[in-house]
Amino acid sequence: MGYKKIYARYRQQILDGLLKPGDRVPSIRLLANELQVARKTVETAYEILTGEGYFVSRGAKGTYINPELRLTPKANAHKPVLSRSPDIQAVERKGDLRLGIPALDEFPHKKWLLISGKAARSLRPEEMLMPPVMGFLPLREAIASYLNISRGLNCLPNQIFITSGYRANLRLILSVLAQPNDKVLFEDPGYFYGQQLLKRIAPNLHYIPVDRQGMDIDYLQRYHSDARFTITTPTHQSPLAVSLSLPRKHQLLAWAQQNNSWVIEDDYDGEFHYTKKVIPALKSLDMHDRVIYTGTFSKTIMPAMRIGYIVMPQETVTQFNELGEILETGLPLLPQKILAQFLIEGHFYRHIKKMRLLYQQRRRIMLEAIETSFPGVFEFELTDGGMHIVAFLKRGIEDKALATLWTEHDLCVKPLSNWYAQTQKRYGLVIGYTNIRSYEQAMKIFQRVRVETMALMGSAWKTEIILR
Numbered sequence: 001m002g003y004k005k006i007y008a009r010y011r012q013q014i015l016d017g018l019l020k021p022g023d024r025v026p027s028i029r030l031l032a033n034e035l036q037v038a039r040k041t042v043e044t045a046y047e048i049l050t051g052e053g054y055f056v057s058r059g060a061k062g063t064y065i066n067p068e069l070r071l072t073p074k075a076n077a078h079k080p081v082l083s084r085s086p087d088i089q090a091v092e093r094k095g096d097l098r099l100g101i102p103a104l105d106e107f108p109h110k111k112w113l114l115i116s117g118k119a120a121r122s123l124r125p126e127e128m129l130m131p132p133v134m135g136f137l138p139l140r141e142a143i144a145s146y147l148n149i150s151r152g153l154n155c156l157p158n159q160i161f162i163t164s165g166y167r168a169n170l171r172l173i174l175s176v177l178a179q180p181n182d183k184v185l186f187e188d189p190g191y192f193y194g195q196q197l198l199k200r201i202a203p204n205l206h207y208i209p210v211d212r213q214g215m216d217i218d219y220l221q222r223y224h225s226d227a228r229f230t231i232t233t234p235t236h237q238s239p240l241a242v243s244l245s246l247p248r249k250h251q252l253l254a255w256a257q258q259n260n261s262w263v264i265e266d267d268y269d270g271e272f273h274y275t276k277k278v279i280p281a282l283k284s285l286d287m288h289d290r291v292i293y294t295g296t297f298s299k300t301i302m303p304a305m306r307i308g309y310i311v312m313p314q315e316t317v318t319q320f321n322e323l324g325e326i327l328e329t330g331l332p333l334l335p336q337k338i339l340a341q342f343l344i345e346g347h348f349y350r351h352i353k354k355m356r357l358l359y360q361q362r363r364r365i366m367l368e369a370i371e372t373s374f375p376g377v378f379e380f381e382l383t384d385g386g387m388h389i390v391a392f393l394k395r396g397i398e399d400k401a402l403a404t405l406w407t408e409h410d411l412c413v414k415p416l417s418n419w420y421a422q423t424q425k426r427y428g429l430v431i432g433y434t435n436i437r438s439y440e441q442a443m444k445i446f447q448r449v450r451v452e453t454m455a456l457m458g459s460a461w462k463t464e465i466i467l468r
């Protein structure tokens with residue numbers, strides 16, 4: 001490689017915004033070594049870049065992209081996606097009312113840091129090899145024990161498959177157990193990202209309506225009794241947060257047994273139930289091992305953890321094992337080791353207990369603040385748990401416009417109608433409340449959108465009256 005090519009590459013990276021003013025570049029010796037070229041070649045390229053003002057040399061401190069460099073927007077314009085995407089993500093990820101994020105202010109940082117340090121220091125040579133595909137054994141053991149105690153399961157560690165979360169769970173289960181044209185059922189409304197994923201990976205996808213008792217199992221039996229997979233959120237339906245009634249649970253399990261079908265239970269936030277005792281998982285009633293239980297640490301620890309799991313029915317363990325070796329490579333070991341210790345030392349249980357109380361308070365605060373800030377706009381069908389509330393629009397169908405307005409003001413909520421596939425839609429906002437610390441904070445946040453919301457809803461009401 002000649003100096004011209006090195007010069008051109010750096011110049012392009014700077015113009016594209018991939019290298020920014022103030023960034024340090026490698027030393028001449030290091031880069032020459034890396035590219036296997038003579039030092040003189042790199043030196044010449046650096047001299048030209050310095051001469052043109054792209055680089056500045058700070059002697060022994062190294063060479064930097066000129067901090068004074070002011071690039072015109074035009075210079076960046078031909079790569080808009082690359083240079084803009086981090087900002088878009090930041091907006092997506094921010095937002096005071098984002099769904100399903102644990103209370104970040106209450107995360108036990110000190111404990112976590114302590115355990116992380118210990119886990120890193122105690123990393124043994126064999127733990128530095130490829131991680132086990134099914135997961136780090138102490139974590140599998142700790143999860144099995146937690147599920148048996150807290151969620152009413154009766155599983156063994158060899159049934160736990162550690163994954164990177166919900167989407168990985170669905171992909172893996174269907175890859176291992178489904179034939180290409182197997183009928184797959186999903187709730188309607190249902191978890192937005194689940195629906196989007198299934199539309200792509202399950203060609204024979206159908207929807208089952210949800211009412212106040214959860215998924216309508218009569219409907220399932222009437223129209224889709226030949227289904228091979230039913231994916232459901234029985235503890236807190238996503239998004240309506242209703243619980244699948246006990247008779248329906250039994251009806252669903254009996255159907256699965258008779259039909260030799262699989263029920264995939266997504267128990268994403270089953271830990272958080274407030275007014276009654278925590279509801280045991282559907283899997284706890286499953287006498288014939290037809291339920292494939294799935295869970296995640298995104299709601300109890302943090303979404304960035306990217307650790308979820310599948311509880312494989314015993315008869316499928318070998319299949320998962322064999323195909324897992326081909327499809328998966330196992331998750332990074334260190335986070336699994338940290339998480340295992342967090343569970344084993346009992347911090348997980350204490351943390352959940354604390355969060356259960358906290359979320360109950362924060363939910364009440366949020367409901368009060370919504371009622372006060374937007375009188376007459378929303379109504380609620382109060383459910384017993386979960387990490388979000390659904391504020392149904394009393395009138396009008398403007399939930400998409402409303403969600404856009406709120407999100408523009410950094411509130412980041414979702415329009416309920418977007419989560420429906422084909423049954424009759426309902427309209428409202430799906431709102432997270434777990435990071436709202438006080439009533440005052442909630443009121444202040446709603447101040448940002450109060451006037452515009454009332455105006456928008458006022459015009460929606462007028463339109464409705466005219467249409468009538």
Ligand SMILES: Cc1ncc(COP(=O)(O)O)c(C=O)c1O
Pocket residue numbers: 099100164165166167191233238266268295296297298303307308
């Ligand atoms: C219904 C539902 N299932 C599962 C999950 C968990 O997803 P993951 O484990 O990929 O973070 C979520 C998170 O928002 C969810 O809402």
